Amino acid sequence: MSSSSSSVERYSRPAIFFHWAIALLVALAYLSIEIRGPKDSDSREFWSSIHFWAGVLVLALAVCRVLWRLWQSPPPERESNALLVFLARLAHLALYVFIFVQPLLGILLSNTAGYPVNLAWLNLNFTLVGADAIASPALQAAHVWLGNAFYWIIGLHALAAIGHHVIFKDRTLRRML
Template identity: 80%
Template sequence: MSVHSSSSERYSKPAIFFHWLIVVLVALAYLAIEIRGPKGSDSRAFWSDIHFWAGTLVLGLALCRLLWRLWQAPPAEIESNPLLAFLARLAHLALYVFIFVQPLLGMLMSNAAGYPVDLAWLNIEFSLIGPDAIAAPMLKSAHVWLGNAFYWIIGLHALAALVHHFVLKDRTLKRML
């Protein structure tokens, strides 16, 4: 439960900051993994590092965002169709699961493959689990599957924001700008 309630019609500045920075970092992580290049190349090493760093930053910001959300309530929901409100809550829950689970799966996948996690530019390495030849491919499959599934969820979330703005003409999108 939130300590402070929100009477504003917009999200707070920190909530907006966390939202858009996570958007940029998720987009960067996706871009990096898509253009990384062939195995063994300098390009692959560079873009893989960008992907890993973006993922660790997403996880750190997701934690900050969740703590902020627990402390500062979001603005009141816009009155809408109960089905749309349910779908919005479901999509937001899925997005929160994604920004926590996907980076954790990536970290576990790296650890199971025998590589420690290097926290974004801090020169801190750690492992959550030890090398595990059986778990590594399963974690990789889960990480790839979830990443692919969330192309769709993220796309639907963005499309819903645009529909709210241009079709329903409500203030849903403006609350996060």
């Protein structure tokens, strides 16, 4: 296979960067919220700051990723099975919704709880909406529910990539490496 046909089958370097950077930041956001420590502790403040940073960076990179995708189309789909193509598109749509909605829910949750989103070490605070005692619990529930649901979606996405590599022995995984 020539290098030009190989490069057409792979995602572009920026697309690969956005994919893996967002994946690492999502993992960091999950990790930081799980190990943040007890309320009013230095550990909780530190890890909550990491969680906020990870979420804001996921949102920023998601915008860049979509802009890049509009400018540079992805390589052609390799799958010929209509059901697998549908499931892949559905999973990717769900992942895109997640990387936009989850950080926005987090920002709105902080704001409606009466706190600006504080990006520590930059002294940058921002507020999209004011405090709202009614909306805050609903946003909390949505943020937690979506975070828990996406453990499954992310796991299925990774499992599908590994399945393509190990079972189908195709280049689907390698296209994003």
